[in-house]
Amino acid sequence: GDSVTQMEGPVTLSEEAFLTINCTYTATGYPSLFWYVQYPGEGLQLLLKATKADDKGSNKGFEATYRKETTSFHLEKGSVQVSDSAVYFCALTFGFGNEKLTFGTGTRLTIIP
Amino acid sequence: GAGVSQSPSNKVTEKGKDVELRCDPISGHTALYWYRQRLGQGLEFLIYFQGNSAPDKSGLPSDRFSAERTGESVSTLTIQRTQQEDSAVYLCASSLKTGSPLHFGNGTRLTVT
Numbered sequence: 001g002d003s004v005t006q007m008e009g010p011v012t013l014s015e016e017a018f019l020t021i022n023c024t025y026t027a028t029g030y031p032s033l034f035w036y037v038q039y040p041g042e043g044l045q046l047l048l049k050a051t052k053a054d055d056k057g058s059n060k061g062f063e064a065t066y067r068k069e070t071t072s073f074h075l076e077k078g079s080v081q082v083s084d085s086a087v088y089f090c091a092l093t094f095g096f097g098n099e100k101l102t103f104g105t106g107t108r109l110t111i112i113p
Numbered sequence: 114g115a116g117v118s119q120s121p122s123n124k125v126t127e128k129g130k131d132v133e134l135r136c137d138p139i140s141g142h143t144a145l146y147w148y149r150q151r152l153g154q155g156l157e158f159l160i161y162f163q164g165n166s167a168p169d170k171s172g173l174p175s176d177r178f179s180a181e182r183t184g185e186s187v188s189t190l191t192i193q194r195t196q197q198e199d200s201a202v203y204l205c206a207s208s209l210k211t212g213s214p215l216h217f218g219n220g221t222r223l224t225v226t
Binding site for chain 1: 116146153155156161169171172204216217218
């Protein structure tokens with residue numbers, strides 16, 4: 001079945017460091033890919049998405065590129081802030097009548113000043 | 114309300130008892146999803162509703178689990194004869210329509226003793 005694998009956390013970085021959180025997927029076909037984020041005390045919310053190969057999703061300084069050849073959707077940010085501390089989830093869906101999102105296990109990110 | 118509301122936020126129950134979890138989606142959202150997250154694992158899809166019908170209930174783990182939805186409003190997830198392995202955070206999400214971004218509630222943390 002479909003699955004998402006993301007790097008295990010927790011990840012701790014200093015403010016202004018470069019961030020990469022790896023995500024790879026296994027699926028039959030070409031899903032849409034997402035990153036969701038959960039800030040402390042809040043519900044999961046969509047951070048960015050990409051719906052086809054080579055698309056780049058971006059939001060709040062974060063970027064991820066849909067790489068079909070490596071079945072990956074790594075999350076990157078050039079300079080992290082303390083406010084980026086959260087749990088990040090990679091997910092996929094096929095939509096079009098198959099609406100369920102398949103999630104990775106989540107990566108907890110802590111940014112220290 | 115402004116977001117997806119779930120109640121209770123925490124529930125501790127004895128093994129063998131029934132529990133009912135409630136989700137109030139964002140007004141106007143036709144699609145509603147239930148997920149659960151057990152400790153150290155990713156989010157598992159349980160069921161989704163389009164209106165008050167459930168096109169995909171493939172994730173319900175056993176016949177002890179059931180869910181219903183009244184119109185395009187409140188949904189309840191019922192777990193009968195709870196077991197310790199049911200302990201998890203149960204998350205509800207809604208979206209304007211299938212294929213739109215999901216808006217998650219803060220979850221119900223269920224502990225079965």
